[in-house]
Amino acid sequence: MSAKTLLPALARHQSPALLALCLLAIVALASLTGSDTVQVTVAEMMIRVIVVVGLYVFIGNSGIISFGHIGFMCVGAYAAAWATAQPTFKQIMLSGLPVFLQEAEYPFLVAVAGSFALPALVALILGAAIMRLSGTACSIATFAFLVIVNSVYSNWDSVTAGVSSIIGIPTVVGPWIGFAFALLAIAVAHLFQISRFGLMLRASRDDEVAARASAVDVLKVRLAAFVLSAALVGMGGGLYAQFLGILTVDPFYLNLSFITLAMLVVGGMFSLTGAVCGVVAVTAIVEVLRFLERGGLGVALPQGSQELGLGVLMALILVFRPKGLTGGRELRIPRRWPQLGFRRKRLEQRPQEG
Amino acid sequence: MKPLLEIDQIHVRYGDMTALRGVSITVAESEVVCVIGPNGAGKSTTLAAVAGGVKPFRGEVRLNGTAITGRAPERIAALGVSLVPEGRHIFGSLTVDENLAIGGYMRNDKAGVAADRARLLDLLPRLAERLHYPAGRLSGGEQQMLAIARAVMTRPRLLLVDEPSLGLAPKIVDQIYEILLDLRRRDGLTLLINEQSSNRILNHADRIHVLRAGVIQLEGRAEDLRDGDAIRHAYFGFGHQAPAAPAALEAAP
Amino acid sequence: MIGLLQNLIDALSLGSIYALTALGIGLLFGILRLINFAHGDFITIGAYALIVPSADVTARMLIGDFNIALMLPAIALIVIVAALLTDALVFRPLRRSSPPTLMIGSFAVSYIIQNAVLMMYGSRPKAINLWSDANTQVIIGDLRVPMLQVITLVVTLALMAGLSVFLKKSRYGVQMRAAAEDFRMAQYLGVRGNFVIGLAFAISGILASAVALLYVTQSGSLSHTMGVPLALFAFVAVVIGGMGSLVGAVVGGFLVGFIVTMLQAYLPPDLRAFRDAFAFAFVILVLLVRPAGLVPARNTVERV
Numbered sequence: 001m002s003a004k005t006l007l008p009a010l011a012r013h014q015s016p017a018l019l020a021l022c023l024l025a026i027v028a029l030a031s032l033t034g035s036d037t038v039q040v041t042v043a044e045m046m047i048r049v050i051v052v053v054g055l056y057v058f059i060g061n062s063g064i065i066s067f068g069h070i071g072f073m074c075v076g077a078y079a080a081a082w083a084t085a086q087p088t089f090k091q092i093m094l095s096g097l098p099v100f101l102q103e104a105e106y107p108f109l110v111a112v113a114g115s116f117a118l119p120a121l122v123a124l125i126l127g128a129a130i131m132r133l134s135g136t137a138c139s140i141a142t143f144a145f146l147v148i149v150n151s152v153y154s155n156w157d158s159v160t161a162g163v164s165s166i167i168g169i170p171t172v173v174g175p176w177i178g179f180a181f182a183l184l185a186i187a188v189a190h191l192f193q194i195s196r197f198g199l200m201l202r203a204s205r206d207d208e209v210a211a212r213a214s215a216v217d218v219l220k221v222r223l224a225a226f227v228l229s230a231a232l233v234g235m236g237g238g239l240y241a242q243f244l245g246i247l248t249v250d251p252f253y254l255n256l257s258f259i260t261l262a263m264l265v266v267g268g269m270f271s272l273t274g275a276v277c278g279v280v281a282v283t284a285i286v287e288v289l290r291f292l293e294r295g296g297l298g299v300a301l302p303q304g305s306q307e308l309g310l311g312v313l314m315a316l317i318l319v320f321r322p323k324g325l326t327g328g329r330e331l332r333i334p335r336r337w338p339q340l341g342f343r344r345k346r347l348e349q350r351p352q353e354g
Numbered sequence: 355m356k357p358l359l360e361i362d363q364i365h366v367r368y369g370d371m372t373a374l375r376g377v378s379i380t381v382a383e384s385e386v387v388c389v390i391g392p393n394g395a396g397k398s399t400t401l402a403a404v405a406g407g408v409k410p411f412r413g414e415v416r417l418n419g420t421a422i423t424g425r426a427p428e429r430i431a432a433l434g435v436s437l438v439p440e441g442r443h444i445f446g447s448l449t450v451d452e453n454l455a456i457g458g459y460m461r462n463d464k465a466g467v468a469a470d471r472a473r474l475l476d477l478l479p480r481l482a483e484r485l486h487y488p489a490g491r492l493s494g495g496e497q498q499m500l501a502i503a504r505a506v507m508t509r510p511r512l513l514l515v516d517e518p519s520l521g522l523a524p525k526i527v528d529q530i531y532e533i534l535l536d537l538r539r540r541d542g543l544t545l546l547i548n549e550q551s552s553n554r555i556l557n558h559a560d561r562i563h564v565l566r567a568g569v570i571q572l573e574g575r576a577e578d579l580r581d582g583d584a585i586r587h588a589y590f591g592f593g594h595q596a597p598a599a600p601a602a603l604e605a606a607p
Numbered sequence: 608m609i610g611l612l613q614n615l616i617d618a619l620s621l622g623s624i625y626a627l628t629a630l631g632i633g634l635l636f637g638i639l640r641l642i643n644f645a646h647g648d649f650i651t652i653g654a655y656a657l658i659v660p661s662a663d664v665t666a667r668m669l670i671g672d673f674n675i676a677l678m679l680p681a682i683a684l685i686v687i688v689a690a691l692l693t694d695a696l697v698f699r700p701l702r703r704s705s706p707p708t709l710m711i712g713s714f715a716v717s718y719i720i721q722n723a724v725l726m727m728y729g730s731r732p733k734a735i736n737l738w739s740d741a742n743t744q745v746i747i748g749d750l751r752v753p754m755l756q757v758i759t760l761v762v763t764l765a766l767m768a769g770l771s772v773f774l775k776k777s778r779y780g781v782q783m784r785a786a787a788e789d790f791r792m793a794q795y796l797g798v799r800g801n802f803v804i805g806l807a808f809a810i811s812g813i814l815a816s817a818v819a820l821l822y823v824t825q826s827g828s829l830s831h832t833m834g835v836p837l838a839l840f841a842f843v844a845v846v847i848g849g850m851g852s853l854v855g856a857v858v859g860g861f862l863v864g865f866i867v868t869m870l871q872a873y874l875p876p877d878l879r880a881f882r883d884a885f886a887f888a889f890v891i892l893v894l895l896v897r898p899a900g901l902v903p904a905r906n907t908v909e910r911v
Contacts, residue, residue, distance in 0.1 A: 065707045129895055136706055137894050140846050144887040155880035258718050304726035311719035318712050319700040405795055427794035443792040445785045452781050459778050460797030
């Protein structure tokens, strides 16, 4: 490839590349510290990157809020657990599983593939039904979906072990594997965003009437984004199961929905950079608050300060910086071309209208 | 004579779309001023900017010499400005009576409110007959009359009327103008009216402004413009010195 | 037959709680287009206001021990103040934001309230004994009706009648209805926007405090997430009834109470655990068949 074709390609894909480099730096630094706690935190953060990037694929591109994606994470996590938990456990506790799952233990990648495919299938069925609803109604329907998943998975004892947990899932996911899949998620999200589908969906987000008028099949592109985003979030769930090694339904409910949504909002709902930055920023803030809660500075903050702090942060961001920390922009190497500088100046000078 | 309303060089933008670029209009006490212009010229935006529905990013609106730019609509209403918007915006699930009552709520003189209500119902017997109907069931003309009556119930000094003839039969439109001019005669009401066409308004207005593409193209006394040539030029923009601005989008407030 | 009647009475009583909650949510949606996730947490605040703030495991009554004539207004006042504070601190700054942003904002408020309660009162659920006399039963023939269910129904009907008279007859009620139908037009006619919204928050606070007291009497326990399931079912009610329609919210509330009770009573035992899943699947179904709900409001056409 000559430099002439390479450069534009690099420019086109620079945001995800830069994001990848940032994450790489974080993982590498974490490895250097050698601390187990740091490793665990970073591994969990990578998984959250996958989940929030998955969430972004739908919310960021379509402009519709989903409260239900944690349901897909739950579906994905259980899919991975079904594939990888020990057969002896499955035959006793999960007797409702089909035989091919009960009697075998599948390798890691198969489990991840399952945690990608099953949520995608569920999303396809659900999405085919609810994507034609208006924004608010659609959001409420995703909420209902979350409750349904929670109710089904915590009561379907023969398949999910109900309120008791699935144990003995091989814990193969650490920071580096998490990082590898985070890269994959970022790449997929980026390619979707610059694809024809992604562009059409963004057009419909900004002006649905105009997009429809120019023959964009809004339902189809919305559904595509919904399925893809559910698959990525589900994959995050599958990795999460293989990170924890033990699985219950409880974590996949409102709190996690809130935290992931907060990450997306804090970073900026409408850019991929925002999704990734939000995860990093919120993780950092939560860790600091946790440190203070444990009495890191001599005085322990009361229990709940961490959550309270996150809630207040999100409210502040909504009020004062509704486009998030990134302001809806993507990460790029700053260029110093004069006309660009001129343009930016004009944009900034533009007065606010009521 | 001191102007009641001064719109001074206002600019309004919706997102990337500039709707008004430096519009100035003054209206004196008891005057009837009309703004005419094609669809999308910025007429509704001008009225909304006076009533507080949109905020100009440059320029000022003054009422009796006091700047009211950017104040909340309800505060501007309290100063004696009332808007009859395009499309009438009747509260369809409320009764005719309740629609009228809303207009009177911000006033303190109960007796005055009752008197105004009685007088308006006298003037508009069709509404009196349907007082306890949901307003959504009225015909278009009746709704327009209700919208005007509702606005008058606030006892405004300045009434802003946005395209009162839109979608109504000519006979009904005549009635509506009769009512408006009657209110002006009796109460000294000041009127700023938007219309798309000039034919009827030339007989009723004192002064006329032609607005196109967010810019005032022409203004003058109605009697001077009666032959219609200057208006046509300003309205359609050919053979005139008007700047060739791209068409601005007119959005309802 | 007696069994069915008994179930119907249960359904009415549960439906009352949902209807009152849905009414509070529907009222704010009507005026602000706000899906208020925090409404359930207003209920939580009302319930916790009864006891002494402390992280102790046992609850000690504070306002809960007051004379009822003092206690009701005190609880209502606390919830009203909390509701108005959320408006002033979060929703008012978000007034011009899009519905999705408002929705996320209320999600954040809900999260904040829950964790603030957790911080002040500890995370463990507490037993509480309010008006245990109300748990006696009224026996009508073969039918045993818990006194509390009768009280719940009466209080609900009284509050609904009160709200209805307020909205129909008082000037502020008429202004609220006008603002719910066309907020900007109401402002052009001098209706003070923030005042009307504050009023809606206050009324939803009163409704939430009523639900708090009824619910606590019935359940006998407090937890910092106690409002969440109530709010979730009330959402279902609001959606089924038709967003923005108050009659719809009430109809939806009773319908949800009916569905949940009947599912609980008549589902085969192995499926009974999935009651909530069925109820929420029903919401999705209603949304699909009748996106505007059973009693559609005339003014909820979303801007496209």
